[in-house]
């Protein structure tokens with residue numbers, strides 16, 4: 001056994017007591033015969049192993065740390081939206097949509113009615129013809145507008161729901 | 169550790185805080201000490217320790233009784249502390265640590281047998297500071313906690329030879345730092 005063969009053991013298993021009795025005995029024999037390895041081994045023990053044996057133990061304030069831990073556990077066990085900023089944001093957006101929904105619906109009905117009136121006046125020759133008679137014209141337009149209002153009003157509600165679905 | 173019954177572990181794994189408190193009280197000492205040595209600064213120890221116990225509480229339902237509870241808790245402690253110290257790595261501190269140990273090396277020459285606890289703590293901090301978090305974990309578990317190479321391998325889920333090579337490289341690095349002392353002695 002030469003010095004190179006045992007250098008790794010002198011840095012690891014030997015000072016850490018991880019060797020078989022047989023292998024440890026071999027190394028002890030080499031150390032008793034080799035001054036260089038003995039000095040190396042002593043230095044490893046004194047400089048790299050012994051200091052850790054004297055490591056002081058810290059002790060944390062047990063009750064205080066426990067209070068903090070249980071506080072965090074409580075936060076995590078609470079309903080998700082109370083602690084999750086992302087969910088909170090979605091809920092706020094949803095609330096906003098609910099509030100603006102009637103106003104949005106009314107605006108949509110108005111716009112669509114106006115577009116419908118314009119469309120029938122310019123594009124539909126039948127409507128254009130009817131528009132010659134003022135009474136039936138007004139009736140027809142009112143009828144179409146009512147139809148559209150009902151449909152569009154439903155669509156608007158669906159539109160809002162779609163946004164909600166998309167977010168959630 | 170032995171008096172933490174299977175029943176307590178199961179109850180804690182189902183979210184019973186009272187049962188978890190039993191585990192906390194039994195393990196706080198070794199958890200906080202391992203966490204302290206791996207992050208290597210006292211100021212962060214409390215925060216990391218809290219994080220370790222929250223991770224234990226969250227993951228306890230994955231504990232399968234294949235290893236001992238202590239080994240499993242060591243693993244969570246080491247992983248949590250390593251992640252923390254990787255996030256919070258302080259480059260400035262490394263040089264400060266090196267300077268400190270160089271200064272201490274000179275003190276050692278004059279009074280090698282009389283190392284106060286305070287200066288021993290500085291030596292430990294400086295030596296650990298020179299290591300990678302993975303090496304540090306092996307040295308802490310071996311030299312401070314007294315685990316065998318096999319126990320470290322089980323804790324970190326790595327082969328025993330990897331434990332040995334990390335300890336070897338860690339000690340070579342620490343030797344380089346304390347070279348002056350060694351040279352003086354040889």
Ligand SMILES: [Zn+2]
Nearest residue numbers: 002003034037
């Ligand atoms: Zn030799």
